[in-house]
Amino acid sequence: MQDLESKTEKEVLSWAYSNFGDSISIAFSGQMEDVVVLDLASKIRKNPRLFTLDTGRLPKETYELMDAVRDRYNVSIDVYFPDKQKLENMVKEHGFNLFYNSKDLRKMCCGVRKVEPLQRALAGLSGWITGLRRDQWDSRAQIKKVEIDESHGNITKVNPIADWSYENILEYTKSNNLPYNKLYEKGYKSIGCEPCTRPVLEGMHPRSGRWWWEEGDKECGLHVKE
Numbered sequence: 045m046q047d048l049e050s051k052t053e054k055e056v057l058s059w060a061y062s063n064f065g066d067s068i069s070i071a072f073s074g075q076m077e078d079v080v081v082l083d084l085a086s087k088i089r090k091n092p093r094l095f096t097l098d099t100g101r102l103p104k105e106t107y108e109l110m111d112a113v114r115d116r117y118n119v120s121i122d123v124y125f126p127d128k129q130k131l132e133n134m135v136k137e138h139g140f141n142l143f144y145n146s147k148d149l150r151k152m153c154c155g156v157r158k159v160e161p162l163q164r165a166l167a168g169l170s171g172w173i174t175g176l177r178r179d180q181w182d183s184r185a186q187i188k189k190v191e192i193d194e195s196h197g198n199i200t201k202v203n204p205i206a207d208w209s210y211e212n213i214l215e216y217t218k219s220n221n222l223p224y225n226k227l228y229e230k231g232y233k234s235i236g237c238e239p240c241t242r243p244v245l246e247g248m249h250p251r252s253g254r255w256w257w258e259e260g261d262k263e264c265g266l267h268v269k270e
C-alpha cells in the first residue's frame with residue numbers, strides 16, 4: 045500500500061479516483077465531514093458515487109440534508125436499508141427501542157440497521173471514502189489516509205481528511221457555503237440515529253452525544269478493525 049500520509053486531501057482523493065474510478069464510493073451519513081469530502085471529491089471527479097445507510101431511525105434533518113446534497117451536486121445516492129426479515133425479527137423479539145436496554149441490544153440494533161447493510165453497500169466496490177478524523181475518538185486516532193479494510197474483504201478505505209480538526213471542518217463548511225445538517229444549529233456535534241444522538245454542551249467531547257447513556261466506546265461497528 046502506497047504511503048500517502050504526507051499528501052493533501054486533494055492529492056489523496058485524486059489518487060483514489062485515478063486508481064478506482066467508479067468502483068469507489070463515498071459513505072454519506074449526514075455529518076458535516078461527509079459534505080466536505082463530497083465537495084472536495086466533486087472538484088476532482090464529476091458525479092462522484094456516494095451511498096448512505098438508511099437505518100429507518102434517522103432524524104428528518106438528515107433526510108433534508110441528503111436531498112439538499114442531491115440537488116447541489118447533481119448526484120444520486122445509493123441507499124441501503126436494513127434487511128427486512130432481520131429487522132422484523134429483531135423488533136418483534138426485543139421491541140422498538142431495544143438499544144436503551146443493554147449494550148448488547150444496542151450493538152444488535154446497529155448490526156441489523158448499519159453493519160449488515162454496509163456489507164451489502166461495499167460488496168462489489170474496490171474502495172470507499174469516509175469523513176473519519178483522528179481526533180473524533182480514541183478508536184480513530186490511528187487511522188491512516190489510505191488503508192486496507194480487512195473487515196470488508198481487504199478493499200481500500202480512504203480517509204482524506206483524517207488529519208483535519210473540527211475547526212477545519214467548520215471553517216471549510218462556512219467559507220464554501222456548504223449545506224449542512226440543521227441539527228448542528230441545535231447543539232449537535234456528531235449526528236447519527238435520532239433516538240441515539242443528543243446535543244452536547246460547550247466543552248464536552250463532540251461525540252459524547254452518541255449513545256450518551258453508555259460508558260466506553262462510541263462506535264457502531266462500521267469502522268471497527270478486525
Ligand code: SF4
Binds near residue numbers: 099150151154236
Ligand atoms: S444508532 Fe441506535 S437506532 Fe441507530 S442502528 Fe444503532 S442502536 Fe439502532
